Amino acid sequence: MERELKLGIMGGTFDPIHYGHLVTAEAVRFEFGLDKVIFVPAGNPPHKIKRKVTDKKHRYLMTILATITNPFFEVSTIEIDSEGYTYTIDTIKEFKKIYGEKTQLYFITGADAVLEILNWKSADELLKLCHFVAATRPGIEGNRIDEELNKIKEIYGKIIYKVTVPSLAISSTDIRKRVAEGRPIKYLLPESVERYIQKYGLYKEDDNYGL
Numbered sequence: 001m002e003r004e005l006k007l008g009i010m011g012g013t014f015d016p017i018h019y020g021h022l023v024t025a026e027a028v029r030f031e032f033g034l035d036k037v038i039f040v041p042a043g044n045p046p047h048k049i050k051r052k053v054t055d056k057k058h059r060y061l062m063t064i065l066a067t068i069t070n071p072f073f074e075v076s077t078i079e080i081d082s083e084g085y086t087y088t089i090d091t092i093k094e095f096k097k098i099y100g101e102k103t104q105l106y107f108i109t110g111a112d113a114v115l116e117i118l119n120w121k122s123a124d125e126l127l128k129l130c131h132f133v134a135a136t137r138p139g140i141e142g143n144r145i146d147e148e149l150n151k152i153k154e155i156y157g158k159i160i161y162k163v164t165v166p167s168l169a170i171s172s173t174d175i176r177k178r179v180a181e182g183r184p185i186k187y188l189l190p191e192s193v194e195r196y197i198q199k200y201g202l203y204k205e206d207d208n209y210g211l
């Protein structure tokens with residue numbers, strides 16, 4: 001009998017994608033024996049209202065460049081092809097249609113994102129539709145994550161898996177700030193992405209860095 005497909009979904013703004021994202025996706029893939037991890041660059045993320053997000057074509061292409069060397073990684077255009085705001089609930093429903101109801105979906109988030117999950121659109125329905133994996137992230141205390149995960153378990157009866165991943169204190173905000181200030185970004189993200197940023201002159205402008 002064929003076993004059910006197990007897919008990881010790594011959603012993110014990826015503005016730009018960096019080694020924190022890649023190491024997290026790879027660690028979770030290995031830990032859960034996932035068949036592949038699909039990176040989903042957010043199209044029009046409603047929660048990133050503090051600053052103008054870089055054109056989705058650039059973010060998509062940088063995600064392709066960063067993931068191309070890993071045979072277990074793929075990139076989906078499902079959210080960037082969508083015109084309006086993009087919500088995870090709609091993406092998960094679409095993946096269920098594409099891959100079949102029996103496919104096990106694991107939505108991968110960093111610990112900061114999981115602290116917000118109860119505020120996401122249709123959170124209760126979303127928690128029923130797929131597994132969630134919260135990856136540790138520098139700056140987010142383990143206790144805070146545990147408290148939030150316990151709260152979700154009490155309210156929704158849903159267990160969110162916590163996975164310890166190699167700790168990389170890298171963020172897209174810091175990378176954008178570094179580029180704007182002319183400081184190095186080498187070794188924080190794949191060289192191909194660094195070259196792409198240089199070629200298209202991304203992040204040169206002060207954009208208040210999302211702070």
Ligand SMILES: Nc1ncnc2c1ncn2[C@@H]1O[C@H](COP(=O)(O)OP(=O)(O)OP(=O)(O)O)[C@@H](O)[C@H]1O
Pocket residue numbers: 011012013014015019020021024108109110111112113135136137138168169170171172173174210
């Ligand atoms: N260094 C990291 N370690 C673990 N998880 C991370 C890391 N960086 C980002 N993530 C997770 O990856 C997902 C996508 O993140 P996102 O694209 O917003 O990157 P970011 O670095 O948090 O960006 P920004 O600084 O612009 O907010 C989120 O779930 C986030 O928590």
Ligand SMILES: O=C(O)c1ccc[n+]([C@@H]2O[C@H](COP(=O)([O-])O)[C@@H](O)[C@H]2O)c1
Pocket residue numbers: 010011012013014040042045047048086087088089109113119120121
């Ligand atoms: O669906 C929602 O309401 C929702 C609210 C906030 C974040 N998300 C998703 O969480 C993922 C990580 O978001 P971010 O902001 O850390 O890049 C990304 O796939 C977002 O679309 C989803």
